[in-house]
Structure formats: C-alpha cells, structure tokens
Amino acid sequence: MTIATLRYGDRETDYHVALTERLTTKILIHVHPDGIVEVEAPPNREPTIIQAAVQKRARWIFENLDSAKDARAYALPREYVGGETHFYLGRRYRLLVREDRTVPSTVKLVRGTIEIVAPVADRAAIRRRLRQWYRIRAQEYFRRRIDEIASRIDWLSVLPPMKLVPMELQWGSCSPTGSIHLNPALIRAPRHCIDYVLLHELCHLKEHNHSKKFYALLAKHDPHWVDTKAELDRLAELFLAE
Ligand SMILES: [Zn+2]
Incomplete structure (x- = not known):
C-alpha cells in the first residue's frame, strides 16, 4: 500500500x-x-x-x-438553530429563525431559506414548529402525488386513503385494508424518490408482498425504480436525521 x-x-x-x-x-x-x-x-x-x-x-x-x-x-442530530441546513423536496435550505412576539408564528420558504418567525424561538419550539410545517406539506404533497400516480394506473379504480405515520427506518407501508402509510420525513427527499415510494406502496394494493410479481409490476410502471431506490437508500440517513 x-x-x-x-x-x-x-x-x-x-x-x-x-x-x-x-x-x-x-x-x-x-x-x-x-x-x-x-x-x-x-x-x-x-x-x-x-x-x-x-x-x-x-x-x-x-x-x-x-x-x-x-x-x-x-446525519448528526439537528440543532434547530439559524444557519443550519434542512431538506425539503430534495433541496437544501438554510434555517432562518426570527423571534417576534408581536406577530403570529409563520414558516415560509424564501429564496433558499426556511424562515421561521415564532414568539418563542428556543430549539424545542423551532423543532416543533418545523416538524408541524413538514407534516402539513407532506400531507398535501403526498396526497396530490398519490392521486396523480394512481390516475395513471389502469388496474386501480379507487384512490386509496393515506395517513402520515412517523417511522424510524421505513418510508412507507401498505396496510392489509389498503391504506397507505407514509413517513412524513419523506417530504425531505427529492420528488422522483417520493414518487418511487408512492408507486411502491400503490403496487402493494395489487401484490401484497415482495414477490417476483410485485417487482415485475413495479418495473412495468417505473423501469428506473432500481436506480431511484439506490439513490434514496444512499441519502436516507440525511432525511431521517431529526
Ligand atoms: Zn414494499
């Protein structure tokens, strides 16, 4: 050597x-x-x-x-202080924290920053506020994407119910009753990675396990899923770290 x-x-x-x-x-x-x-x-x-x-x-x-x-x-635990990087839809944003007791608390995306205005700006409060914002965004975005992807799947006739469920190591799951559970942390991942997870869970509505038939179905709807999964696996730690 x-x-x-x-x-x-x-x-x-x-x-x-x-x-x-x-x-x-x-x-x-x-x-x-x-x-x-x-x-x-x-x-x-x-x-x-x-x-x-x-x-x-x-x-x-x-x-x-x-x-x-x-x-x-x-991958280190977040500190929830100004200047720190946080992810949203695969992009990095700098956290901008402003304490202001005179206005209602807000979270906004402004040119590469996530701007949080809060009456109390300690770490616990900022963490709570940001987490709530991610959930709201995730709820809205995942629902819209599921409906969009599902509308292109010919064997799906009804739009499945969706629920946000925080998970430590998983992005999503599909319940036996046909409800799709998604990790709100997935909203930090790039759009095409989110679509891959949604499609994966939607395919479970037809094939309930990870059989050959399941992967064939997945590949039929997304021939590039292997690459996308590899990318998401590589970045998982970043998006799961809280
Ligand atoms: Zn699966």
Whole structure:
C-alpha cells in the first residue's frame, strides 16, 4: 500500500493505492463514507498509469468527498438553530429563525431559506414548529402525488386513503385494508424518490408482498425504480436525521 496525493484546482487529497491480484486490467477507485480515497490496481500497473487514471476521475472523487462530508455532518442530530441546513423536496435550505412576539408564528420558504418567525424561538419550539410545517406539506404533497400516480394506473379504480405515520427506518407501508402509510420525513427527499415510494406502496394494493410479481409490476410502471431506490437508500440517513 502506498499513499499518493491528488491535486485538482486548488484542492488536494491523499489516496491509498493497493495492488491486488484480484484485478487484471481495471483500476478501481472508492471514496469511503469516512473520506478515505482508496485505489485498487492490478499488480503490474505502472505508478504513472495509476496516477493518470486517478487524475482523470478527480472531479468525481472531490464530488464524492463533498457528499460524504455532508452526509457525516447532516446525519448528526439537528440543532434547530439559524444557519443550519434542512431538506425539503430534495433541496437544501438554510434555517432562518426570527423571534417576534408581536406577530403570529409563520414558516415560509424564501429564496433558499426556511424562515421561521415564532414568539418563542428556543430549539424545542423551532423543532416543533418545523416538524408541524413538514407534516402539513407532506400531507398535501403526498396526497396530490398519490392521486396523480394512481390516475395513471389502469388496474386501480379507487384512490386509496393515506395517513402520515412517523417511522424510524421505513418510508412507507401498505396496510392489509389498503391504506397507505407514509413517513412524513419523506417530504425531505427529492420528488422522483417520493414518487418511487408512492408507486411502491400503490403496487402493494395489487401484490401484497415482495414477490417476483410485485417487482415485475413495479418495473412495468417505473423501469428506473432500481436506480431511484439506490439513490434514496444512499441519502436516507440525511432525511431521517431529526
Ligand atoms: Zn414494499
């Protein structure tokens, strides 16, 4: 194992090179969640060739280092103070907190910020207010998307009831009585990820388990669901952290 340095613009990072018999031609680059960059190469590869291969993917490496860093920072419990990042429909918003006893409490999206005006602006109050706002948005948005997606599904004749249910590790579920339960935290995810979860639960109205028939049905309605699921899994910690 050797260590080398990659430079790209004004940035640099060290990376480990491991020569492995397992590989014959390919050079593999991994960016680990803890920010370690690891390069695997076949034993007979020249160091200059390895270096060139790493350089070629420099942009990708730094992008992955940035998202790994974000994931580590934002997976920490939220503090509910001004300046903190919160997600809504897959976008990052900065929290702006203003204490004002003279006006009613409001939450608004204003140019990249979630602006909260509240008579008491301590963390517990802001957390409560924000959570309530997410729920209201989730209720409205999920309902609208379910109706839209369901209207395009030919075997569905009635719009299923929907209920918000906070869950620790799950985005949604479908009850045996045909009611769709959704985690309000899902409103933090990108729109296409939300649609994927809704479609998944809607497909359970026809196929109640994760059988081959279920996945075939899902793929029929969304041929790209595997990629979307992978994306949501990768970001799950960010959106579930409270
Ligand atoms: Zn399922």
